[in-house]
Structures are given as structure tokens and as C-alpha cells.
Amino acid sequence: MKKERISIQANAEKTAMSLRDTGYTLNASVSDLVDNSIEAGAKNISVFLDLDNEGEVIFYLADDGCGMDRDGLINAMTYGAADRKKTSNPSLGKFGMGLKTASTAHCKKVAVVSRNKKGAEPLRITMDLDNYANWECELDTPEPHEIAWLDQVAENKSGTIVIWKSVDRVQTTGNNKEYSDKTSKYAFRNIEKKRAELSEHLNLVFYRFLQDFRGTKKRVNISLNGEDLLGWDPFCEDFVKANEKATLKIAFQDLSTSKILKENIDIRGYILPREKDTKDDEKRARLKIGNEKQGIYVFREDRLLSLPNLLGLVMEPHGSLFRAEVNIVPALDGFFEVDIKKSRIVTPLEIKNDLLGGGGRAGVLAATRRAADKAYRGPKQKKIAGQAVDIHTSSNTSIKDVVSTLDTSTILDTSGKNKADIKNKEGEQSGIKLVSSEVEKSGEVYVQPSEQVSNNCLYEPAALSESDVNHNGVIINTKHPFYEKIYVKYKKEKLIVEGLDVLLYALAQAELSYTTPDIQRKLEDFRHLASRNLESLMDTFPELTDSEIEA
Secondary structure, eight states: OOOOOOOOOOOHHHHHHHGGGSOOOHHHHHHHHHHHHHHTTOSEEEEEEEEOTTSOEEEEEEEOSOOOOHHHHHHHTSTTOOOOOOOSSOOOOOSSOHHHHHHHTTEEEEEEEEESSTTOOOEEEEEEGGGOGGGOOEEEOOOHHHHHHHHHHHTTSSEEEEEEEEEOSSSBOTTSOBOSSTTSHHHHHHHHHHHHHHHHHHHHHTHHHHSOBTTBOOOOEEEETTEEOOOOOTTOTTTOOOSEEEEEEEEEEOTTTOOEEEEEEEEEEEEOOOGGGOOOHHHHHHHOOOGGGOEEEEEETTEEEEEEEOTTSOOOGGGTTEEEEEEEOGGGTTTTTOOTTSSOOOOOHHHHHHHHOBTTBOOTTHHHHHHHHHHHHHHHHHHHHHHHHHHTHHHHHHHHHHGGGSOOOEEEEEOSTTEEEEEETTEEEEEEEOEEEEOSSTTOOSEEEESOOGGGOSEEEEEEEETTEEEEEEEEETTSHHIIIIIITTTTOHHHHHHHHHHHHHHHHHHHHHOOTTTHHHHHHHHHHHHHHHHHHGGGSOOOOHHHHHO
16 A cells, blocks of 8 residues: 555544643643743733622733734744744743643633734634634634723733633632532632632742842733732842852753753752841741742742642741752753743752762752751750750669669670670670760660760660769660650650550660671661651651640
8 A cells, every 4th residue: 555644633622621630730821821921021910810790710910021913923822832932031931832732721711812013903812712723713803891801911012911711610619519609609719719829839939030139120010910020039148148059061962853952950058047146027028938939949930830848748838948959941841840830840860969969879958958957946945955954854763673673784894985795695896886975964874865876876885874884775866756746745644644655665675685896787677667657657646846845
């Protein structure tokens, strides 16, 4: 059979309806439309979101950008539209899909009204998914109120307005059911909530355009329902200095040419101050310290691509002072798998390791993350350590009463720093690693809290001494999250504290009873792994507030 090329046309209605389900949130959709406006050179952008008296959603976005003529409107409404002509404006677009998919994710009918020069008659093009056979759109003259909306921003000059009609996917509840009464107070409360969330999102995503940024003057004004957005800098650079700056040089393959390309990724790490340590009310409010705000923010052309995350690591309250920025260029879109919504990226494992450590790499942000953790825990840890001295008093008394009946090892001599000769079930052992410590409180010779425990383990066997007499004991780590979330939380419950103490004391003594120089490392690794697993399990337990610690 002779080869022939066959043109296969996609079904317009089914394709367009399927593209409604690309996963756009309202925030991502509006951000995509703002991208188009900025790329068109807009200096002013007006977003409006509300309900009319019948409970129908009103949404439009107007700008004073370069606008479009007839051909430009047709191209804009084409799936896979041709790239915009290169200008000095940031290249925030990507697939030529955003206007259509971002809009139809929430409405069945989208109209675009545009004027490409002062005094020109504006044109309107409309895509109606309920009447979309053969990829046909309707080109006509806009309604007077649509021109009025445009002129609020463009003032008879060039500009564009995107209007959503037949909106069916904005006013929904959490279980994705439409409100049965569109005019109820719940419907209006819901649209207010969505508008507040949108405001917060746009203030973050475009803050580098809404504010003076590192020597570049403010580039755009964005308003939401008439209220100007001021932008929110998550790093508060005007009063927080970057803890470290770095540049990663990466090589990657351009899939279209198979060539190996090289690009730089600029990185900055920040340690934010604790809100309690920030006296200025305005600055304290801008910090927004919280678990969900910590992590790495990725930017492309100064536009935020993804909300903060720790690249797969758990975001914990004690890490809430850590924030970092990663700046990539459009050439890296494929490498990071930037999606059509420009709201999700996939960070390759090698870059994760370069940033936060792992795979034999130190991680350029690891030191900042550790320092931020220390800054968060420091004041709280002092309070915990100050209380710890008295928490274990009753446990030491209980152990002292029965210790002579226990099957334990014997300390023969302490030899060198944290080394001891002991006698246990395996015979006499020389040079066994055993922490030596003078007791901090008289009578506390079996269980002692400490901020210094090897490998951040929860506990460690120890030789505790008082009046030159050594006792087999256990040191418990006050910096381990288990100590705060369990010991400190239940410090007034004598039975719980004693139960935990005698358990850890028994485990430490069992370890000493069988340790030898040959297996000592395995026993240490066992203790370390158990403590590390316990630390991860503690993530599900709430952090204590300062008042709970002091209670």
C-alpha cells in the first residue's frame, strides 16, 4: 500500500470540554491571565470578581497593554496560539493555551474585547463551548458595558479585557456541589472568601512586579475589585538579609536539539526572625510566620511558579523560620517539567540533593535550614532545659529503691573522655563508649536530662557520678521532639514520666549488658534509627506553645 498522509481533525466540542479539566484552580487561572497582561506590556491591570443580584458570578480582567487587532484576537483564541512577538517584557507565557484553558476551567463562555491603538474601535471575539462546532468563534462588536469596563483601565487607548460568562465552576462548596440558592448569604460569603484567597495569591505570585525589587522600579499596578494590591515579599528583604547566596551550574539536554545546554540557578536562603523578637508591629505582621509559609519558593522571570515546599521533606513547625528562593530561566522549563498552569514544577532529585543535601551532597541551603531550626528552637529549648532538671526527681528515687535487684553491668573504671571499662554478660570490656557526666542535681544519679546526646538520639547509656561514685544511668535528650511533646506536656503526670524514664533506663542497661567493642556500633545504630523514626512519628503531635511549656 502506498503511503499517504491523512489529516485527522479533533472534535472541537469534546476537545475543548476535556481541556476544562486540566486542574486549574481559580487562583492559577487568574494568575495565568495576569501573565498575558504583563507580557503585553500592561502597566495597569484590573481584576473583578463578585456576584450579581441573581447570584451569577461576574468576572473580568482588564489591562492597558498593547491590545490586539482582528488577527491577534483570532490567534489568541486559537488552542496552541502562535508565540507573541518578542519584546522587552517578561516572557511569562508558555504553551499558547493559557487564555482558553484558564478561562474555560471555570466558565463555558469566554469573551475577549481588545483595542490595539488609541481611538480604534474595539473588537470582541467569543468562544462558546455550548456552540463550538468546527472550532468556530464569533467576532463582533462588544457591548457598551464591556467597553466601559475596558475604559476604566485603558481610557480609550490600547488594552484588552477578558470576560467570563456562563460561569459554572467558581461558586462551589468544598464537596464540589453548586449552591442550591445562588443568592443566599452563604453564596456571598463564599465569593468573599475566594476573593480574599485570590488577593493573597496574587500579592505573593507577582510581588516582584508590584514592588520596587532589587533596583528595578515597580512594574505594574494590579487592583482587585478596585483595591490596589501591594505585594507580599515572603523574605521581607527590606529588613531581613539573605543568610547565604549561591549559584548552581547545571547541564541538561535540550530535547528538541539533543544538545547539552548549561544554565545557572540563583539561590538565596533566609532565616526569618521570630515574631516575638520583632518589636515593630508592621514588620511583625508582614513576616507571616507559619508552617505553610516555610520552604523553597521557585521563580521564573520574577514570577512565582510554585507555592513553598521542602521538595518532599516534611514541613515542620520548628522549620517555620526557613525560607529560600530558587530562580530559574525559561530555558529550564523542560528540565523542571513546568506544567501548563505554571503552578507546579518537578524538581529533579540531583537538584533536590544540591539544595537540601542528600546523595553525598552537602546541600547549599542545608546550613541555613539548620540555623533557622536552631533560631526557632533556641528560646523554647532554654525553657524546656530549665524545667527538665526537676521533671525526673521521682524517677531517680524509684530506680534507687530497686537498682540493687536489677541485672545490670558494672562500671570498672572510666578511661579517657566518654570511655569506660565495664563488666557485663560478655565479660570484661575495655574502652566502651559511655558518656561520663557529673549529675546536675543531687540524688539524680540514674536518669539525667541533657542537651548533649550523640546523633540527636532520644537517650544514651551513661556513667553518672556524684561524690566520685559512678552509677549506670541514662541521659535523655531534651532537644528531641519526643521530650517536648510527651515529657514536657505530661510533666505533671508522675506515673507517665516515671514509666517513660524506667523504660529508657532499662533499654540503656540492656544495651550495656551485652555490648562489646565488636557490636557496640550496631547497638548505637539501632538506637539512632529508633530515635530518628520516633522523631518522624512526632510530626503528627502538636508543638507546645510557650504558655503550655511554662504551665
